[in-house]
Amino acid sequence: MAACSTPSVPPSVTPVPETPASKPAPAIKKPSVVWTKISDNQLPTDWQMESTLQAWQLGCKSLSLQEKWKALCAVNVAELEKPDWWKANFDIFQVSDGEGKDSGMLTGYYEPFLNGATQRSAKFAYPVYGVPTDLLTLDMATVYPDLKGARIRARLDGRKVVPYWSREEIELGKLPANTPVLAWVDDPVALFFLQVQGSGRIKLADGKQLRLGYADQNGYTYQSIGRELIKRGELTLDQASMQGIQAWAKRNPDKLQELLNTNPSYVFFRQLPTSNEGPIGSLNVPLTAGYSIAVDVRSVPLGTPVLIDTVIPNEKAPVKRLVMAQDTGGAIKGAVRADLFTGLGDAAGQVAGKMRQPLKYWVFWPKSAALPDGVVTTPAN
Incomplete structure (x- = not known):
């Protein structure tokens, strides 16, 4: 949200009041x-x-x-x-x-199914996070009734309420140290698509499964990485399927994290009963x-x-x-x-x-x- 102010009129200028004839016709909101x-x-x-x-x-x-x-x-x-x-x-x-x-x-x-573990290792190095302890949800309708359904995710910075961490900031380690980690997986692209899908299952080495469901989100608008790859000329529209993006990631591991960061949205999960x-x-x-x-x-x-x-x-x-x-x-x-x-x-x-x-x-x-x-x-x- 941005604040705005009306500049004062210099003393030498006399404002001309708007007459009905000078006002533009109001736009009809469709x-x-x-x-x-x-x-x-x-x-x-x-x-x-x-x-x-x-x-x-x-x-x-x-x-x-x-x-x-x-x-x-x-x-x-x-x-x-x-x-x-x-x-x-x-x-x-x-x-x-x-x-x-x-x-x-x-x-x-x-x-989706992902391969994972409950403990971090060299193979399973990518965390699936639960809801961070510092994530705030602000229901704007409690202050502005016209904003029914609008919720802002935020965090406290001293006495200020500021936007929550973006995907790039989360990947750089900005989450609180006590943020729960529900599992560790072996594929960052699979983890990204788990967030896109909003739910999934983690297959563990002992044959058991962890079932995960959407719990919350960091408040940023979802941005399509497929559309980003099309814009860059890396993929055509026909190639920009989930399978096409996965193939691109295998060919371009050094470019992957930068691409994922173009989607600032980040999803947090909760564990559900297996059924x-x-x-x-x-x-x-x-x-x-x-x-x-x-x-x-x-x-x-x-x-x-x-x-x-x-x-x-x-x-x-x-x-x-x-x-x-x-x-x-x-x-x-x-x-x-x-x-x-x-x-x-x-x-x-x-x-x-x-x-x-x-x-x-x-x-x-x-x-x-x-x-x-x-x-x-x-x-x-």
């Missing part, structure tokens, strides 16, 4: 997201719903605490398998941005492979059913699938933007790493429920 109500016969047909029920029921562990979802979450399981039930119980809106653009982008993320369920998303429920998406909550509230129309690598036909908005991500910003959770392990990573697909989607909102704050709606055509 909405960032628009929901346009449609009839159910305007939806794509032949939905994929193989794991829709599972994702919905897991989401209801959290959603059923809210009045608008309570009755819907109590419905008989057999009803949920029918597209007609969803059409009858929800108002349906196509999502677009303030410019009227109803197409966007779908990417993918997954839960066969997916990682815990922002809705605080396990994610379902292929049927949970991360969204920008300014566009789609968490828990909302979403019908996506897209193409997924390795699938021959276009995908029209009813999924659930159950997670968020630092890079997931915009009206028509989503990140599809593809599952656990290398095979899921191969799909997620290649995914940069065109996307349209429709949100299903409980009938008679108040619409989300900040969303502009337009009637059906």
Whole structure:
């Protein structure tokens, strides 16, 4: 935040007051997201719903605490398998941005495996940090209600509140000495992508696993290292997948840390109980492979059913699938933007790493429920 001041007018100059005619016309602020109500016969047909029920029921562990979802979450399981039930119980809106653009982008993320240990060694030299003891979270809405949802990560420097350490500063050893280290891993690129994914599992030498989930972040905006490599001419757009970046890192070990530092964002983790369920998303429920998406909550509230129309690598036909908005991500910003959770392990990573697909989607909102704050709606055509 920067302070600003109005310079004083020199005594020899008489200010000329603005008249209505001299004032510029006020700019019309366009909405960032628009929901346009449609009839159910305007939806794509032949939905994929193989794991829709599972994702919905897991989401209801959290959603059923809210009045608008309570009755819907109590419905008989057999009803949920029918597209007609969803059409009858929800108002349906196509999502677009303030410019009227109803197409966007779908990417993918997954839960990776990393090799690691609980003690540092020459092989396992890269720390996976828990939340630092000096990390502060400032909820700006407590002072400025208009900033609802805005949180600043900071630390104390004497009596001053200052921004938290950036990735480069963390790599230089600025974290407090008592910052918890949950594990040590053998690959700095794998650790970087663990932070991008937000969860993962560490395979230990004795065969056991540590399951890690997102705990907090240092407050900086995520910057894509793939986009940075494209800008530098090191990779083309087609090459800038997760696999392409990993290959570049192997060819350029001396340039790697400088590249990673161009993304100042840094993620801290917490240990979770080991289970066969997916990682815990922002809705605080396990994610379902292929049927949970991360969204920008300014566009789609968490828990909302979403019908996506897209193409997924390795699938021959276009995908029209009813999924659930159950997670968020630092890079997931915009009206028509989503990140599809593809599952656990290398095979899921191969799909997620290649995914940069065109996307349209429709949100299903409980009938008679108040619409989300900040969303502009337009009637059906």
